[in-house]
Amino acid sequence: MTNQFIQAFFVLAVCFIASLIIDRAIKQFQRRFDSTALETFRLISNSQRAILLFVGIVLALSKLGFDVAALVAGLGLTGFALGFALKDAISNLVAGVMIVLYKPVKLGNYIEVSNSKGIVVDLNLRYITIKGEGAIHLIPNSLILSNKVSIIEQKDAS
Incomplete structure (x- = not known):
């Protein structure tokens, strides 16, 4: 024993x-x-x-x-x-890790995704926060990887 x-x-x-x-x-x-x-x-x-x-x-x-x-x-x-x-939450988490590592979107980018457009003000492992025309949008990270994302140069957005 x-x-x-x-x-x-x-x-x-x-x-x-x-x-x-x-x-x-x-x-x-x-x-x-x-x-x-x-x-x-x-x-x-x-x-x-x-x-x-x-x-x-x-x-x-x-x-x-x-x-x-x-x-x-x-x-x-x-x-x-x-x-x-928790498949959606896990999907967003994995997508968040990929976004952090590959950096397709950065703070300050003007982006358009899923009928939302605005300046990226925050990135985290669950969602991306963009400040649009009169509204703040929380875009789940999985949408960033699975949908078309338009990144517009800052000088063109102003």
Whole structure:
């Protein structure tokens, strides 16, 4: 029984150390990008840490003799249901990461997308805020990647 505790602790420690190493690598990679990508890298870092620690806990419980098959199957179904329910939010999040990395739209651009036009005043992982003629429009990031976007030079827009 003591051997099982040692193995479980070792598995959990390996997963924890791996998450720290990956976190450090992500922070090193983050330095190559400007500060607008900081939120994206923080999300990736937190996600990998949570996933590795969860995997470590499940593996440690398995080493201690617990039957984790039902737990893993239940979590798989829960993950599927949550993914299906949050598909639009996840789509906007992934599109936001792509917009931050590829920068097709920048602050100050005058854009037209989905019958909305105006100057980009804010970019985040969920939506782009544009200030148009008398209104502020929040455009979901997935629309930016899936629709035609016209970027008009600032000198032409005035």
